[in-house]
Amino acid sequence: MNIVFAVVVLGALALVFGLVLAIAAKVFEVKVDPRLPEITECLAGANCGGCGYPGCAGCAEAILAGKAPVNACAPAGAEAAKKIAAIMGVEAVEGEPKVAYVRCNGGTNAKKRFEYRGVNDCIAATKVAAGPLDCAFGCLGFGTCVKACQFGALTIGPNGAAVVDPEKCTDCMACASVCPRHLIVEVPKSKKVHVACANQDKGKAAMEVCSNSCIGCGLCQKECKKDAIHVENGVAVIDYDKCVGCKLCTKVCPRDAISPVATAEEKEKYKAIKKAQAEKAKAAAEAKAAEEAPAK
C-alpha cells in the first residue's frame, strides 16, 4: 500500500511540474526566426571567431540581422555562402578563396640577440626585451599561431618559422589575431608566389639581422614583366591582381626572400639564359646599327 502511495504522490508531483512547465512554455514563449537554425546549420560550427562575432551563433544572428555578409564564414566556404544566400533570399557574392600566409622564412636563419628561456609562447617572448631575435619583424617560432589554429593548418617549419598548409587553412585568420609580429596575412589561394619577409629595414640593417631578409634592393621589381612586385617601406610586396606566378622574381632575389625559394641551379640557369639573351640583343643592336650606318 505504501508503494502505491509513494507512486501516486510522486506521480502527482511530476504531473504538476509538467503542467507548470507546459504552461510556462506557452507563457514565456520567445519566437525565434526559423531561418536562424538553418543559417547556423550552414556555418562551419568551429566557433573559431574568425568572422569577428562571438561564435557561430553570434555570426548567424548577425547574418540574419543583415549586419554580416552571407559569406561572413570563411571556413564554411563558398558552397555554404550560396546556401545561406538562398535562405536569406539574396545573391551570393563569390570571392576567390583565400588562405593565410606567414610573411617570414627566417626562423633559425635570423640572428638571435639572446637565448630566451621563458614561457613557450610568442606573445610572452616579445615582452622580454622586445623578443629574442635581432630582426624586429621576424617569426619567433614559439607557435602561438599553431595553438590558435583549430584546423591543424599551421606548423613550425623545419627552419623554425611558422608555415601554413593552404589545403587545411580555412581562412578564419584566428592565427593573424594572435601573432604579436602581425606576420600573417590573407593571400589568394591560387597564387603561389609570396614574399616571405616582412622586414622593413633597408639595405645593411636588414642584411645583418637575417640571411633571408628582404633588403629592398628592387631587383625583383626590375625583373617583373607584369609590374606586380614593388618595394614598399623597404620590403617587396606582391600585387596579387597582377602576379601571374612566373617566379622570375624568385630567381633574381639575392636573399632568397621570395617563396618558393629558387635553388642555386635554377638561378644559374636563369642567369645563363639572361646572359644569352643580352648578348643576342646586343648583337642584334650592333647589326642594326651597322645596317643603318652606311645608309646615312
Add this chain to the structure above:
Amino acid sequence: MSITTLLSISLGAILTNNFIFSQFLGICPFLGVSKKLDTAVGMGAAVTFVMGLASAFTWAVNKFLLVPMELEYMQTVAFILVIAALVQFVEMFLKKSIPALYTALGVYLPLITTNCAVLGVALLNIQNNYGFIESVVYGITGGLGFLLAIVLFAAVRESIQFAENPKCFDGFPIALVTAGLMALAFMGFSGLKVW
C-alpha cells in the same frame, strides 16, 4: 538561529567544507568548464543561483509534502524532479524576461540540472536539520564556494597551458593533479574555527 549560526554556515560552505574540495560534489562541471576563466565565472554564478533556489524549493517540498506523507525515503527522487523542473522553468523565465542574463548563463543553466552539488545541498539541508533561511544561506554560500573553487582552478589551468609539462601529463592529467593539490590546500582550512 542567530547571525553567528548563519556566518558559521557560510564560512563552512565556502572554505572548510567546500563543496568541491572537501565534499567532492559537482566535480564534472568543475573539470569540464574550467578551461577558461570567463566561462568558469559564468558557470559558478549559474550554480550559485540555482543552488540558492533549489535549497528553498526542496526545503519546502520536504517540509510540506514529504514529511507529512511520511515519504522521506523518496527524498532523492523527489529532489531530482524538483531541481530539473525548477531549472527548466528558470531557463524559460529568463529567456523571456531577462535575455541578457539568459545569454550570459548560456549553456550552463541546463547543464546544472545534473550537477550533484545542487542535489547534494538539498539533501545536506535535510540531514543537518536546517530551517528555511539556514537552507537558503547554505545553498547560496555553497554555490559561492563552488564559484571560488572553479575560478581559482580555471586561473591555474590557464597559466598551466604555457608550462612545459611532460607530454603524458598534457591536458587532463595535469589538471587532475592540480585539482588534487588544491584540495590539499583547502584541507588547511579544516581546523578553522571562528565561533
